[in-house]
Amino acid sequence: MPSTPIKQVTGKGVFVPGDDIDTDRIIPARFMKCITFDGLGEYLFYDVRKTESGEDKKHNLNDHRFAEASIIVSGNNFGCGSSREHAPQSILRAGYNAVIAGSFAEIFFGNSTNLGVVCVIASDTDREIITKAIDTNPEIEITIDVEDHKIWFGDQSVPCEIKPGARDSLLSGNYDPLDELLVGTDAVSRTAAALPYMQA
Amino acid sequence: MGKSLFEKVWDAHAVRQLANGQTQLLIGTHLIHEVTSPQAFGMLRDKGLKVQFPHRTFATVDHIVPTNETVEPYSDPLAQGMIEELRKNCAENDITFFDTHTGHQGIVHVVGPEQGITQPGTTIACGDSHTATHGAFGAVAFGIGTSQVRDVLATQTIALNELKVRRINVNGTLAPGVYAKDVILHIIRLLGTQGGTGFAYEYAGTTFDNFTMEERMTVCNMSIEGGARVGYVNPDEKTFEYLKGRPYAPKGTDWDAAVERWKSFASDSDCSYDDVVEIDAASIQPTVTWGITPGQGVGIEENIPSIENAPTQSERDSVAEALEYMQFEGGSPIKGKKIDIAFLGSCTNGRLSDFQEVAKYIEGRKVAPGVQAIAVPGSQVVAKIAEELGLDKIFKEAGFEWRAAGCSMCLAMNPDKLIGDQLCASSSNRNFKGRQGSPTGRTMLMSPLMVAAAAVTGEVADAREVFGFAPVGA
Numbered sequence: 001m002p003s004t005p006i007k008q009v010t011g012k013g014v015f016v017p018g019d020d021i022d023t024d025r026i027i028p029a030r031f032m033k034c035i036t037f038d039g040l041g042e043y044l045f046y047d048v049r050k051t052e053s054g055e056d057k058k059h060n061l062n063d064h065r066f067a068e069a070s071i072i073v074s075g076n077n078f079g080c081g082s083s084r085e086h087a088p089q090s091i092l093r094a095g096y097n098a099v100i101a102g103s104f105a106e107i108f109f110g111n112s113t114n115l116g117v118v119c120v121i122a123s124d125t126d127r128e129i130i131t132k133a134i135d136t137n138p139e140i141e142i143t144i145d146v147e148d149h150k151i152w153f154g155d156q157s158v159p160c161e162i163k164p165g166a167r168d169s170l171l172s173g174n175y176d177p178l179d180e181l182l183v184g185t186d187a188v189s190r191t192a193a194a195l196p197y198m199q200a
Numbered sequence: 201m202g203k204s205l206f207e208k209v210w211d212a213h214a215v216r217q218l219a220n221g222q223t224q225l226l227i228g229t230h231l232i233h234e235v236t237s238p239q240a241f242g243m244l245r246d247k248g249l250k251v252q253f254p255h256r257t258f259a260t261v262d263h264i265v266p267t268n269e270t271v272e273p274y275s276d277p278l279a280q281g282m283i284e285e286l287r288k289n290c291a292e293n294d295i296t297f298f299d300t301h302t303g304h305q306g307i308v309h310v311v312g313p314e315q316g317i318t319q320p321g322t323t324i325a326c327g328d329s330h331t332a333t334h335g336a337f338g339a340v341a342f343g344i345g346t347s348q349v350r351d352v353l354a355t356q357t358i359a360l361n362e363l364k365v366r367r368i369n370v371n372g373t374l375a376p377g378v379y380a381k382d383v384i385l386h387i388i389r390l391l392g393t394q395g396g397t398g399f400a401y402e403y404a405g406t407t408f409d410n411f412t413m414e415e416r417m418t419v420c421n422m423s424i425e426g427g428a429r430v431g432y433v434n435p436d437e438k439t440f441e442y443l444k445g446r447p448y449a450p451k452g453t454d455w456d457a458a459v460e461r462w463k464s465f466a467s468d469s470d471c472s473y474d475d476v477v478e479i480d481a482a483s484i485q486p487t488v489t490w491g492i493t494p495g496q497g498v499g500i501e502e503n504i505p506s507i508e509n510a511p512t513q514s515e516r517d518s519v520a521e522a523l524e525y526m527q528f529e530g531g532s533p534i535k536g537k538k539i540d541i542a543f544l545g546s547c548t549n550g551r552l553s554d555f556q557e558v559a560k561y562i563e564g565r566k567v568a569p570g571v572q573a574i575a576v577p578g579s580q581v582v583a584k585i586a587e588e589l590g591l592d593k594i595f596k597e598a599g600f601e602w603r604a605a606g607c608s609m610c611l612a613m614n615p616d617k618l619i620g621d622q623l624c625a626s627s628s629n630r631n632f633k634g635r636q637g638s639p640t641g642r643t644m645l646m647s648p649l650m651v652a653a654a655a656v657t658g659e660v661a662d663a664r665e666v667f668g669f670a671p672v673g674a
Contacts, residue, residue: 019518020393020493022632029611030637033264033278035238035285037346047639052620076514077394080427080493081632082611083329084236085345106397106429107329110360111345124514165361168220177218177359178247181351184215184224185252188357191215191226192253196454196461197322198228200255 002173009098009118010143011070013153014060015131016045021074022081023108027090029082040086041093065138071098073131078119079108088112098144100151100160102127113166116175120144122151126158146170202468205321205434206365206400209340209465213323215357222359227325229317229339230257230352231308232295234264234282235613236327240349241289249354254294256356258317261286261300262307263613267576267603270300279614293353306579306605309333309421309547313413314581316446319458320435321465325352330547330629332423335432336416337439338465340400342429363430364398364474369405372481377664379557380415381549381627381647383407385487385497387419388426391477393495396428399474402467403433407481413442414553421548422629425494434466488534488660489631489645491522496631497645498534500662506530525633526642527621535660537644540622542573542655543636544600544648546610549627550578554648555586559594561652561667567599568658574601574616576608600655612637625654 031043049061056062072091078101079087088111091099098118112119122130133140133153143152146167150157162170169175192198203211215224230253232240237259244250251257264279273280283300290297298304298311305311309330312318320338324331329343348358370383388395401423408416416433423431440459443449450458485499496518498504507523507530510516523530528537544550544558555575567573575595577583583605586592592602609616610628617637618624624636624643631643644660653663663669 018521019514022493022630024611024630024632024635028634028639029263029613032235033276033282033613035282036242037239047634050639052639077397077427080393081329081424081630083327083331083343083345083424085239085327085347088345103394103397105394105427107343107345107424111347114345114347163361165220165222172219174219176347177222178347178351178354180218181224181355181357181359182249184357185355187215187224188226188252188355191213192228192356195212195226195228195322196458197319197450198226198253198256 001179003116003176005173006116006118006170007147008143008145009071010141012068012138012140013071013073013130013134013142014066014069015134016060016072016074019075020077020080023079023084023087024081026079026087027084032084032086037086037089037093040090041095044090044094070096071100071142071144072096073100073127073134076102078104080105083107085111088115088117092117100127100130100144113169113175114177116170118144118146118170120151120160120162122158122160129158202471204365204402204467204471204473205338205432205465206340206363206402206430209321209323210362218359222361224357225360226323226357227352228256228322229324231312231324231326232257232259232349233308233328234261234286236346237349238282238285238289239346240353243350244353251293251295251353253356257295257353258298259286259290259295260298260305260308260311263607263611265300265606266615267606267608268615270604303580303584306581307547307550307607310551310578310582313337313417314446314579316443316449319443320439320462325358329424330421332429332431333417333421333547335420335423335430336413338432338435338462340430340432343424363400365402366396366399366475366477367402367404367473368477368479370403370407370479370481371405372407374407374481374484376669377486377649378484379647379649380411380418382484382487384419384422385489385494385645386484387479388422388495389487389497391426393425393493394427396423396426399428400430400432401426401428403431408433412553413438414551417551418548422494425629435462486647486650486663488650490526490528490534492525492631492633494629494631494645496522500535503531503533504528535662537623537660539571539625539654539659541618541624542571542651543609543624543626543628544574544651545576545578545608546628547578548629549648550576550582552582552585554627555591558648558652559591561649562598562656563594565598565656567655571655571658573599573655574603574609576603577605579605609636611635625651625660627651
C-alpha cells in the first residue's frame with residue numbers, strides 16, 4: 001500500500017549552520033545502543049545542543065523562538081559519514097520532516113527519502129535569504145513544493161532541486177520501496193538463478 | 201565500446217526498473233551486525249515477512265563488543281542486549297553468525313574478506329558506510345540504511361539509482377613510509393568530502409596493481425569519506441590468490457570456473473568513464489588530518505591551513521570551526537602536536553599486515569610517558585595469527601595494550617572512548633566532532649606507522665624520521 005503522497009511540506013524553519021554536518025553529529029553513536037528507533041528524537045544533535053554536563057548551549061535548536069520548527073535549513077554535504085538510519089529517524093522523531101541544504105550525502109539522502117523526510121537542495125544565496133527571513137520572523141511559514149521545485153516563505157519563493165527519482169516517489173507516495181520490491185519476487189529468482197554464487 | 205566493472209556487475213544484478221526510474225538490484229551478499237539490523241528484523245516481524253535468502257546473509261558482532269572484557273554478561277547491559285538480539289534474530293532466521301565464541305568474530309569488513317565471502321563480480325550490502333571496503337575484490341559494495349537492510353532481508357534486493365564511474369589512476373612508486381592510508385587521505389584531500397557523490401570510484405594504476413589486497417581494502421574502505429558510496433579495484437591474480445582456500449571460496453572445479461568468471465568482470469580496456477583523475481604516487485606524503493572532516497589533511501611537512509588563506513567565506517568558516525574544535529593555531533606545523541591516545545585498529549587499518557608493519561619498527565621502542573596506546577585486531581582470526589607470530593608480545597613490550605577484536609575506539613560504542621578533549625592519533629577513518637566518544641575529543645587520522653611514531657614520541661611525528669628510514673629519494 002502506498003503511503004500518503006507528499007506534494008508539499010509546510011512548517012516553520014530552524015537554521016543549523018555549518019557544512020559537512022555528519023551523521024555522528026546528528027545522532028552520536030553512543031545513543032545508538034538500542035534495538036529500536038523509539039526515543040531517538042530526544043538525542044537529535046545532542047552534542048550540538050548540550051554541554052558535557054548536560055546544560056543547554058546557545059544554539060538555534062535550543063532557542064524557544066524556533067521551538068515549533070519542523071524544517072531544518074543547513075549547509076553543504078549534509079548527512080555525510082555513517083550510513084546509520086538512526087540519523088533521519090532521529091530527525092523525524094524530533095518532529096522535523098524536511099531538510100533544505102546545499103547538498104546531501106548520498107546514503108543519508110536515500111535513507112531520508114525512504115522515510116518520507118523531504119530533502120531539497122537550494123543554492124548558498126537562496127538559503128541565506130531563507131535563513132535571514134527565519135531569523136527576522138521565526139513564525140514565517142515555509143512551504144517546500146516538491147511538485148513545483150520551489151520553496152515559499154511569506155510572499156517570496158526560491159527554486160529548489162530534488163532528485164527526479166526521489167521526487168516521483170514522494171509525489172506517488174511510494175517512497176518506501178518495500179511493497180514494490182516484494183512484487184518483483186519472480187524476477188528476483190530468475191536473476192539469482194543466473195548467478196552461481198547465489199546458489200545454496 | 202567496453203564496459204566498466206561497475207556496469208557489468210550492475211547489469212548482472214539488475215532485476216527490473218521501478219516506477220520511479222530506480223533499479224531493483226539483486227544483492228548477492230548481505231552482511232549484518234548488531235547496530236543497524238535489529239530494527240530491520242523488527243520491521244520484518246511487524247509485516248509478517250520472512251528472510252528470502254537466509255544463506256546469503258552473514259552476521260557478526262563488532263561495534264559494541266568490549267575489547268577489554270571477553271566474558272559475558274558484559275558490564276554494559278545495553279551491549280549485552282544487542283548481542284543477544286542478534287543471536288536471537290540469526291537463530292530464528294537460519295543466518296550464519298560469526299559469534300564471539302566461534303573464533304571468527306570481528307569487524308564485518310575484516311571478516312567478509314578473510315572468510316572468502318567477499319568475491320569479485322558480486323554485489324554486497326551492509327548497514328554500514330564502510331562496506332565499500334569489499335570493493336577491493338572487484339565487488340560492488342554498498343553501505344545501506346536499516347530500511348534497506350529490511351529490504352534485503354525480505355527481498356534480497358534494494359532500490360537504487362545507477363552511479364557514474366570515476367577512474368582514479370595512481371601511478372608510480374610510493375616513497376618509503378608512505379602507505380595506502382596516505383593514498384586515500386590524499387585522494388579525499390584532493391577531491392573533497394563530497395567529490396564522490398553520485399560516483400563509484402574505480403581505483404587503478406600501477407600503485408594499485410602493486411598493492412596487496414589489504415592495502416586495496418584500506419583505500420576502498422574510505423571511499424565514503426570522499427562522498428563515494430562505492431569504491432573498487434579490478435580483480436587480478438592477487439585477488440584470486442588471496443581468496444584461494446578460504447572457507448567460503450569456491451573449491452575444486454568450481455574454483456577454476458569462478459576465476460574465469462571473476463576475470464570477465466574486470467573493466468574492459470576500451471570502456472569509457474564519466475571522469476578520470478590522474479595522481480602521481482611520488483607526490484603523496486605521509487598525511488595527517490588536522491580538522492574535523494577526513495578532507496582536512498596535510499602532509500607531515502606542511503603547516504595547518506590558516507583561516508585567511510582559505511579562498512571562500514564558507515571555507516574560512518569551515519577552517520575556523522575546525523581550528524577552534526581542534527584547539528590548533530592556523531599556520532602552525534602539524535608536527536609536534538602532543539597526543540594523549542594512540543589507536544591502532546578499525547576496519548581501515550586493523551588487519552594483519554597493519555600490525556606486522558608496525559611491529560617491525562616498534563620492537564625495542566617504548567610508548568611515550570603519558571600516552572595510552574591500544575592495538576585492536578580487526579578480527580579474532582587476525583588476533584590469533586598475530587599472536588602466533590608473537591606480534592602481541594612486541595606490542596605489549598613496547599607499552600601498547602593488546603586488545604580483543606572489535607571496532608573499539610573508531611566510534612566508541614563500547615568502553616574504548618576518548619575522555620574530555622584528549623587528542624588521539626588514530627588509524628581509523630573518521631575525525632568528526634565527538635566521533636571517538638567524547639563530545640570534545642579530538643581525532644587525527646593517519647597511517648598505522650604514523651600512529652606508532654606518535655605513540656613513541658608523544659606527538660605527531662614523521663615516522664620516517666622516528667624510525668630511521670632512508671631519506672626520501674635516497
